[in-house]
Amino acid sequence: MKENTQLTDRRQFIKGAAAVAAAGALGAGALLQSCSRDRTKAVVPTFLDQAPDGRELKTGLIGCGHRGTGAAMNFVDAGNGLRITAMGDVFADRLNSCRHHLKEQRGVEVPDEKCFVGFDAYQKVIESDVDVVLLCAPPYFRPSHFDAAVRARKHVFLEKPVAVDPVGTRTVMASARMADAAGLKVVAGTQRRHQRDYVSTYEQIRSGIIGDIVASNCWWNQQRLWYVQPQDGWDQMTAMLRDWVNWRWLSGDIIVEQHMHNIDTVYWFTGKYPVKALAFGGRHRRLTGDQYDYFSTDFVFDDNTHMHSMCRQMDGCTNNISDRIRGTRGYTNCQNEIYDHNGQLIWSYEYPVGEDGQPSPQAMMSPYVQEIIHLVEAIRQDKALNEAEDCAISTMVAIMGRMSAYTGREVTYEEVMNSNLRLGPAKLAFGPVDIPIEVPVPGA
Amino acid sequence: MIIFARFNLQHPTKMKRFFFPKNRPYSAFLIYGFIIGVVFIMLSMRVMDYTSTDEFCMSCHVHPHAEERWVLSTHYDNPSGIVVHCVQCHLPPPGDFDHLWAKITTGARDVYGFLFKDPDEINWDAKRHITQAVRHTYESSCIHCHQQLFPLQLSEEGMHAHLYYDNHRDELNCLNCHLHVGHFSEHAQEILDFGFGQVSHVPEEVYEEAATVESFERFTETIPGTNVRFDMLPIPGGRFMMGSPPDEPGRRDNEGPQREVELSPFFMSEIEVSWDMYMAFYRETVSEGRPSQDLMASVQAGMDAISGPTPPWGSPDQGWGYGDRPAITITWHAANVFCQWLSEKTGKTYRLPTEAEWEYAARGGTSGAYFFDGRPERFSRQRWINRLFGADTTTINTYVIYEANSFYQTQRPGMVGPNPFGLKNMLGNVWEFCSDYYAEDAFAHYPAGQVMINPQGPPTGTERVIRGGSFRSDAYDVRAARRSHTRHDAWLLTDPQIPKSTWWYSDVFDVGFRVVMDPGQ
Structure with missing residues (x-):
């Protein structure tokens, strides 16, 4: 009898061992899966209304313009123990204005010795004992700022676009992989990926409600954007930096700086980015800078499906900011509605009820705060989050469209991925800016 | 299960029965088998450990410079103090069958080499070339x-290069960039050759005029404005059978059917276009960046000054030296622009030979496999009997630089004797470009029974004909009839730029060209 029981024990032991081995194998499988770089896999974030509590996070703001100020406020709004402890900008007046707003509206006080001005301010912010940096300078600066942040092992909020040229975009892609290896968390400023209505629609599309994707359109046609005319006493660098959304080397042009949101949405929804582009573009009514004011691009995917994209910044024209992805069984606006081919609504997002008792998008958590909540959640609970490479791919696709419009020739993704184009002056300093100022002429 | 159950016994007699079972002899097999197995595994592990030490490797590997260069390399001498041992690079990682199998096969090869080969005759330098190194480094x-491909200290260039590698892992090998990290080399090729094409001294004699040709005889061409000269030989017109007969040893299908061809007289350069000749062109026409498509079009239309090669990456001579060695790694396009430039400089018409001209010149009036007496199957080391007993290769050694005598690199033209027309290195040393498009069945398109006069090859195509075999070729592949072709994409595989270089191949080291000139000008 004794032997029997022991036999049973042994059996159980062996069963247990087998279970452990199986669990090990499963664990290894899961590990492998989490390491794989398959970007077509759907990863749907959870939605908390507030970042989970945890260790205090000291944060440095780099780039104190309107978006930087906004991002800093979003950051402190996202939860407890989230502090802005350092800030930097090229211009003292921008930094002071941001500091004033943060103090007035959020009670945030950053001491003088943690406020830095100049072209090297970003480096000083990174070195000032922070855990997280918010990278909100104009896109030209992003690759070098991101590289410095990752090498210093800081978690990052990475505003979009990530660069203005292929070389800078590749640097961000490489830094993204360095960040992965170092276990850093990176959230990008492509906020639709954190917007509850978009994410719910995305889940529907990925579950196959409109079938296979066959075509897409996207539009960012709006009125003229802001501009700043040079003022007396400004050198050329100052004039360009203060008017940065109108200069190619600082913003990447409108298709990169702004329209990239749409391009990223289609990339996110379809899980694919285009392999080539043929674009038209031109400049009719811009007042400053060297950019175009419209682009129209035919993007082609590897399965020969097309995405047509338009972007324009011009007053007095028809405006439209939206996306449309069409599948074999219907289409979606990506944000909150899905239709069949007859135009019948088959699904829509249910917004929360607002103060007036009606469902309202305004009652939904702001995506700009939500993305910070995701970042803090990932840092405090050590969850995987690194959006840098996806954001870089969308940036690269937008650059591909821009290069096609400027040259008038078809441009492939492989070409831009291998292009040595680098925009901007050789040296960053106040004074004259040593770059040719000319508006590109297609076919020239 | 059985073994587990057995060890549960406590009684001495039961123990005895356990080791000497009477009624179940198969149990004894299991038990002793198990014990022998354990001993065998322990011994094997000892043998594996012992045969994996650096001392063991070096006890047989009788090339002391390998050890000397290893000690100087970053895999031995580095800031972290970590030493990387022989087997850590020259075998796959331990722990799986690949490792064991590679250990067995390379071990067997090493023992064979140790017993039957003379280490002085092995070209160790050649084994360090990328094409060889990838075979014995894993x-x-x-x-x-x-x-970790993106470590903290990685430079921006390194980050871009590793990103490219990470996105193209199937096509690339670490050694493409890091060839010399295991064994130090003073001319590591990962360093960009910034000084390429610059001359540090003033040439002694600069020719002012090109040669004038008054008769159909050998003459020495002098390139005006340079110190470069080379000999051109008259190739009389005539008829010959192009291709090889079906019974020629080593023959391939693309060498037939044989066709009779008649050619007009022409001049041909005595040697393959040398680095000296090519560098004269490079120095005069080198362009800073890539010429635009428009510029290329104007060059082709002859409208503009010739825009020449861009600076190369790495050392295009592979570290073997320039001078009168054949120019290699230059593209078919670059060879053509060279001819165009040479024509302009000399006021003559230089061009690449047609495939028919090439074979006619290579045969020099003969019709066998080679222009000298000899049969490929007597020379080829592809035949085991030749490998085992050796072959009398005196004749082929006199005329051809090929796999068995090349030390795995290009050799200077003075090393070989000429063919009946006086031409050197028609067979071997480097493959040579022809102007014809390549087609597998090109000869079949020429009508049978007719004499083809000055044939030009297929009217269209993508790749070009190359002929003659190279320093890497077996004796079978340096026959006069052997045909091959360019492989544009494969030869630019590791060029990391798009568009890929118009001027320099990144991944072929044994193709060059020679020029012909039309007489009567």
């Missing part, structure tokens, strides 16, 4: 240690 082992 990328899986590089990755086994270097798991």
Whole structure:
């Protein structure tokens, strides 16, 4: 009898061992899966209304313009123990204005010795004992700022676009992989990926409600954007930096700086980015800078499906900011509605009820705060989050469209991925800016 | 289960029965088998450990410079103090069958080499070339240690290069960039050759005029404005059978059917276009960046000054030296622009030979496999009987630089004797470009029974004909009839730029060209 029981024990032991081995194998499988770089896999974030509590996070703001100020406020709004402890900008007046707003509206006080001005301010912010940096300078600066942040092992909020040229975009892609290896968390400023209505629609599309994707359109046609005319006493660098959304080397042009949101949405929804582009573009009514004011691009995917994209910044024209992805069984606006081919609504997002008792998008958590909540959640609970490479791919696709419009020739993704184009002056300093100022002429 | 149950016994007699079972002899097999197995595994592990030490490797590997260069390399002498041992690079990572199998096969090869080969006759330098190095260095082992492709100290260039590698892992090997990390080399080729094409001294004699040709005889061409001269030989017109007969040893299908061809007289350069000749062109026409498509079009239309090669990456001579060695790694397009430039400089018409002209010149009036007496099957080391007993290769050694005598690199033209027309290195040393498009069945398109006069090859195509075999070729492949072709994409595989270079191949080291000139000008 004794032997029997022991036999049973042994059996159980062996069963247990087998279970452990199986669990090990499963664990290894899961590990492998989490390491794989398959970007077509759907990863749907959870939605908390507030970042989970945890260790205090000291944060440095780099780039104190309107978006930087906004991002800093979003950051402190996202939860407890989230502090802005350092800030930097090229211009003292921008930094002071941001500091004033943060103090007035959020009670945030950053001491003088943690406020830095100049072209090297970003480096000083990174070195000032922070855990997280918010990278909100104009896109030209992003690759070098991101590289410095990752090498210093800081978690990052990475505003979009990530660069203005292929070389800078590749640097961000490489830094993204360095960040992965170092276990850093990176959230990008492509906020639709954190917007509850978009994410719910995305889940529907990925579950196959409109079938296979066959075509897409996207539009960012709006009125003229802001501009700043040079003022007396400004050198050329100052004039360009203060008017940065109108200069190619600082913003990447409108298709990169702004329209990239749409391009990223289609990339996110379809899980694919285009392999080539043929674009038209031109400049009719811009007042400053060297950019175009419209682009129209035919993007082609590897399965020969097309995405047509338009972007324009011009007053007095028809405006439209939206996306449309069409599948074999219907289409979606990506944000909150899905239709069949007859135009019948088959699904829509249910917004929360607002103060007036009606469902309202305004009652939904702001995506700009939500993305910070995701970042803090990932840092405090050590969850995987690194959006840098996806954001870089969308940036690269937008650059591909821009290069096609400027040259008038078809441009492939492989070409831009291998292009040595680098925009901007050789040296960053106040004074004259040593770059040719000319508006590109297609076919020239 | 049975074994587990057995060890549960406590009684001495039961123990006895356990080791000497009477009624179940198969149990004894199991038990002793198990014990022998354990002993065998322990001994094997000892043998594996012992045969994996650096001392063991070096006890047989009788090339002391390998050890000397290893000690100087970053895999021995580095800031972290870590030493990487022979087997960590020259075997796959331990722990699986690949490792064991590679250990067995390379071990067997080493023992064979130790017993039957003379280490002085092995070209160790050649084995360090990328084409050879990838065979005995395992990328899986590089990755086994270097798991982090984006370490903290990586430079911006390094980040871009590793990003490119990470996105193209199937096509690339770590050694493409890091060839000399295991054994130090003073001319490591990963360094960009910034000084390429610059001359540090003033040439002694600069020719002012090109040669004038008054008769159909050998003449020495002098390139005006340079110190470069080369000999052109008259090739009389005539008829010959192009291709090889079906019974020629080593023949390939693309060498037939044989066709009779008649050619007009022409001049041909005595030697393959040398680095000296090519560098005269490079120095005069080198362009800073890539010429635009428009510029290329104007060059082709002859409208503009010739825009020449861009600076190359790495050392295009592979570290073997320039001078009168054949120019290699230059593209078919670059060879053509060279001819165009040479024509302008000399006021003559230089061009690449047609495939028919090439074979006619290579045969020099003969019709066998080679222009000298000899049969490929007597020379080829592809035949085991030749490998085992050796072959009398005196004749082929006199005329041809090929796999068995090349030391795995290009050789200077003075090393070989000429063919009946006086031409050197028509067979071997480097493959040579022809102007014809390549087609597998090109000869079949020429009508049978007719004499083809000055044939030009297929009217269209993508790749071009190359002929003659190279320093890497077996004796079978340096026959006069052997045909091959360019492989544009494969030869630019590791060029990391798009568009890829118009001027320099990144991945072929044994193709060059020679020029012909039309007489009567």
